[in-house]
Amino acid sequence: MRKPLVAGNWKMNGSLDSINTLLGGIKEGLGNVSEAELAVCPPAIYIQHVASSLKGTNVALGAQDVNDKPAGAHTGEHSVSMLKDFGCKYVILGHSERRTLYGETDDFTARKFIAAREAGLVPILCVGELLEEREQGITEQVVARQLDAIIDLEGAGALGAAVVAYEPVWAIGTGKTATPDQAQEVHAFIRGMVAKEDAEVAAGLRILYGGSVKGSNAAELFQMTDIDGGLIGGASLDATEFLAIGQACNS
Numbered sequence: 001m002r003k004p005l006v007a008g009n010w011k012m013n014g015s016l017d018s019i020n021t022l023l024g025g026i027k028e029g030l031g032n033v034s035e036a037e038l039a040v041c042p043p044a045i046y047i048q049h050v051a052s053s054l055k056g057t058n059v060a061l062g063a064q065d066v067n068d069k070p071a072g073a074h075t076g077e078h079s080v081s082m083l084k085d086f087g088c089k090y091v092i093l094g095h096s097e098r099r100t101l102y103g104e105t106d107d108f109t110a111r112k113f114i115a116a117r118e119a120g121l122v123p124i125l126c127v128g129e130l131l132e133e134r135e136q137g138i139t140e141q142v143v144a145r146q147l148d149a150i151i152d153l154e155g156a157g158a159l160g161a162a163v164v165a166y167e168p169v170w171a172i173g174t175g176k177t178a179t180p181d182q183a184q185e186v187h188a189f190i191r192g193m194v195a196k197e198d199a200e201v202a203a204g205l206r207i208l209y210g211g212s213v214k215g216s217n218a219a220e221l222f223q224m225t226d227i228d229g230g231l232i233g234g235a236s237l238d239a240t241e242f243l244a245i246g247q248a249c250n251s
C-alpha cells in the first residue's frame with residue numbers, strides 16, 4: 001500500500017506572521033487527517049523557523065530546491081547537507097517554475113536528484129507538459145524525457161526512494177485542473193514506464209498530482225488508481241484548504 005502524500009509548495013510566499021498563522025491552523029486541525037502524510041515546503045529562509053514550529057508533530061518538512069554541489073562558490077544557493085541540518089525530509093526538484101523561469105534543464109535536475117538521494121533526502125521530482133505540448137499530443141514524450149533523465153543516469157531503482165509529481169504546466173496557478181481521467185492517464189503512463197524497468201519500484205512509487213488542487217476537487221483526483229496524493233501550491237497557504245486536501249485522502 002502506498003501512503004498518500006499531500007505536500008504544500010509555498011513557493012515564494014509568506015512572512016513570519018502569515019507562516020505562524022498557517023502553521024497554527026495546520027497543527028490545530030492535524031488530528032482530522034488520518035491517512036495522508038502531510039509535508040510543507042517553505043522558502044529556504046524560513047526552513048529553520050518552520051522546523052522548530054513543527055517539532056513534535058508528524059508534518060514533514062521539505063525544501064523547494066537544492067544545488068547539486070556539496071559546497072563552495074555558488075552564491076545564493078544551498079546544499080543538501082544544509083537541508084539535512086534542519087531536518088528536511090523532502091526536496092522538490094525540477095518544478096516547472098525552475099525549468100521555465102530559470103532555465104533549469106533535465107540534466108541539471110537529474111544531478112540535483114542524485115545529490116539529494118545520496119544525502120538521504122527524498123526528491124519530489126516534478127514532471128509535466130506545457131499547454132502547447134499537450135495540444136501537439138506530445139505529453140507522454142515530454143514526461144518520458146523528463147523521467148529518462150533520471151533513469152538513464154541512475155536506473156529506475158533511483159526512483160525507489162523518491163516521489164514523482166505530475167504537474168501539467170497549464171494547470172499550475174491557473175485554476176484549470178486536469179480532469180481526474182486526464183491526470184490518471186499520465187500517472188498510469190509514468191507508473192507503466194517505471195514498471196518496464198522495475199516492477200517493484202513502480203508498484204511502490206508515489207505519484208502526486210499538482211495543478212490547482214483545492215479542497216473541493218481533491219477527493220475526485222485522489223480516488224484515481226495511480227494518484228497517490230498532491231503537490232499543492234496556492235491552496236497550501238490556507239490551513240483550512242490544506243487540511244481539507246489532506247482529509248480527502250481519508251478512506
Ligand code: 13P
Binds near residue numbers: 175212231232
Ligand atoms: P497551484 O496549486 O497553485 O496550481 O500550484 C501547483 C504547484 O505548482 C505545486 O508545486
